[in-house]
Amino acid sequence: MRTIAEGAERTGRRARVVLVGCGAQANRAIYPCVAARLDLFDVLATCDLDEARAQATAKRVGAPRAFTDPAAALDACRPDGAFVIGPPAMQAAVAGRVLERGIPVFTEKPSAPTVAGARTLLDIARRHSTWGQTGFMKRFNDAYRAARACLERPEFGRPIFFEKHFYAQGPHRRPGQSDEELLWTVLIMQGTHAFDVARYFLGDIATLSAQAVFGRDGTCAVSSQARFASGALGTVQVTTLAGPGNARYLVDILGDGKAHVRVEDMRRLTYHGGAWNPTVTSDQFQQGYSMEPHPLARRLWTLGHFAEVVAYGQAVAAGRPPDPPAPNLEDNLRALQLCRAAWMSCLHGGQSVVPSEVTE
Ligand SMILES: NC(=O)c1ccc[n+]([C@@H]2O[C@H](COP(=O)([O-])OP(=O)(O)OC[C@H]3O[C@@H](n4cnc5c(N)ncnc54)[C@H](O)[C@@H]3O)[C@@H](O)[C@H]2O)c1
Numbered sequence: 001m002r003t004i005a006e007g008a009e010r011t012g013r014r015a016r017v018v019l020v021g022c023g024a025q026a027n028r029a030i031y032p033c034v035a036a037r038l039d040l041f042d043v044l045a046t047c048d049l050d051e052a053r054a055q056a057t058a059k060r061v062g063a064p065r066a067f068t069d070p071a072a073a074l075d076a077c078r079p080d081g082a083f084v085i086g087p088p089a090m091q092a093a094v095a096g097r098v099l100e101r102g103i104p105v106f107t108e109k110p111s112a113p114t115v116a117g118a119r120t121l122l123d124i125a126r127r128h129s130t131w132g133q134t135g136f137m138k139r140f141n142d143a144y145r146a147a148r149a150c151l152e153r154p155e156f157g158r159p160i161f162f163e164k165h166f167y168a169q170g171p172h173r174r175p176g177q178s179d180e181e182l183l184w185t186v187l188i189m190q191g192t193h194a195f196d197v198a199r200y201f202l203g204d205i206a207t208l209s210a211q212a213v214f215g216r217d218g219t220c221a222v223s224s225q226a227r228f229a230s231g232a233l234g235t236v237q238v239t240t241l242a243g244p245g246n247a248r249y250l251v252d253i254l255g256d257g258k259a260h261v262r263v264e265d266m267r268r269l270t271y272h273g274g275a276w277n278p279t280v281t282s283d284q285f286q287q288g289y290s291m292e293p294h295p296l297a298r299r300l301w302t303l304g305h306f307a308e309v310v311a312y313g314q315a316v317a318a319g320r321p322p323d324p325p326a327p328n329l330e331d332n333l334r335a336l337q338l339c340r341a342a343w344m345s346c347l348h349g350g351q352s353v354v355p356s357e358v359t360e
Contacts, residue, residue: 014039014041014042015042015317016077017042017044018043018044018073018077018079018082018083019063019083019085020048020083021085021090021091022053022056023053026086030083030108031057031060032300033309033310034083034309034313036306040313040314043061043062044063044064044079046058046065047066047068047070051068065077070084070097071097074098079103081104081105081312081313085108085135092117100124103130104130104315106309107134110134110339114336114360115337115359115360116360118329122329122332131328132329133328134327135308136308138193138197138303139327140305140307141302141304143263143266147251147269155259157259159255160232160254162232162233162234162253163253164197164198164237165248166190166191166249167237167249168186169240169244169245169247171186171190173218182218183343186220186240187339188336190238191238195334195338195339196335197251199334200325202228202232203228203229204229205226205227207227207353207355208224208225208226208341209353210223210224210342210343215241221237221239222239222342223235223236224345236342248264250262250263268290271289311326337355341354341358
């Protein structure tokens with residue numbers, strides 16, 4: 001059996017990284033993937049304002065050092081890369097410090113809490129000839145990747161109709177939070193994923209209009225209608241109405257070749273290609289093709305977290321950004337512009353907004 005050290009030798013240079021932010025998402029979704037690929041990552045240190053968390057994560061991933069100050073960790077370790085996982089405002093502040101040192105950064109989504117903050121990160125990265133990857137892991141999800149390949153099939157035609165439903169379990173209204181504040185929180189924490197998925201499949205959105213409704217127990221729903229730059233039409237529905245454990249993720253894309261691909265819950269893909277199987281015309285279900293991961297496949301692997309972490313590590317080790325469609329800081333900016341466009345539209349009775357013109 002090969003040891004980890006032998007694996008490292010085989011792959012050559014490892015990505016020397018520090019892990020900043022040792023909270024829930026970092027330890028649940030990102031660092032377990034880092035720890036599973038120690039042939040690719042050399043974890044120099046962990047860091048969290050909370051020393052006990054930094055120590056606990058260091059123990060879990062086998063890092064030799066733990067810091068409470070991100071700048072001290074960066075100066076002491078001089079890493080090739082840094083994971084920065086925390087609330088969006090923390091990510092924007094710390095990722096800026098990482099990029100200023102010319103170091104490529106990985107943050108969770110969104111990399112910043114505002115459009116202006118997202119643009120600042122992109123500007124810093126460009127100024128220091130480096131790059132960032134944002135944790136839109138759905139771009140690495142197997143079912144979404146297979147669905148994207150369906151759009152390339154000759155019988156699919158032009159993808160001209162897109163529907164995305166994201167029924168999330170939160171966040172809900174905090175005490176004293178206004179409708180506007182709640183809407184923005186829901187859009188940047190959940191809407192960013194949905195809008196990024198829309199761009200992943202159909203490209204940029206030229207105009208967007210949206211409306212919101214507020215329910216009891218701090219819930220809400222935002223319904224957005226999009227006209228893509230390609231001319232395609234789409235809807236993006238984001239709600240926090242799902243009960244605990246009942247989140248749903250649905251994507252439907254229709255092409256003018258009379259083909260249709262659907263992905264349910266980031267797992268179950270169904271493809272109906274109009275002229276794909278011309279010998280079977282009577283039973284629509286016989287025209288379908290479906291795909292599901294093996295029931296034993298681990299959740300972090302199927303959702304896309306493992307592949308996004310590996311893509312970042314390989315890119316850091318190779319000294320160049322990951323290939324598209326890996327989400328970069330420009331994708332992060334576009335997603336936040338779409339969130340803000342939806343927010344502005346909701347506040348102005350559903351009027352149409354041009355996302356690329358949104359600056360704040
Ligand atoms: N991709 C997904 O599906 C998904 C799911 C959940 C959360 N997230 C994202 O993950 C991110 C983190 O969320 P969370 O719930 O894990 O947060 P959290 O509050 O549990 O953890 C944040 C950690 O960062 C630490 N921290 C704060 N400021 C710091 C600083 N300046 N330096 C060092 N450490 C600092 C805190 O002490 C805390 O331990 C959020 O941006 C969220 O949007 C993504």
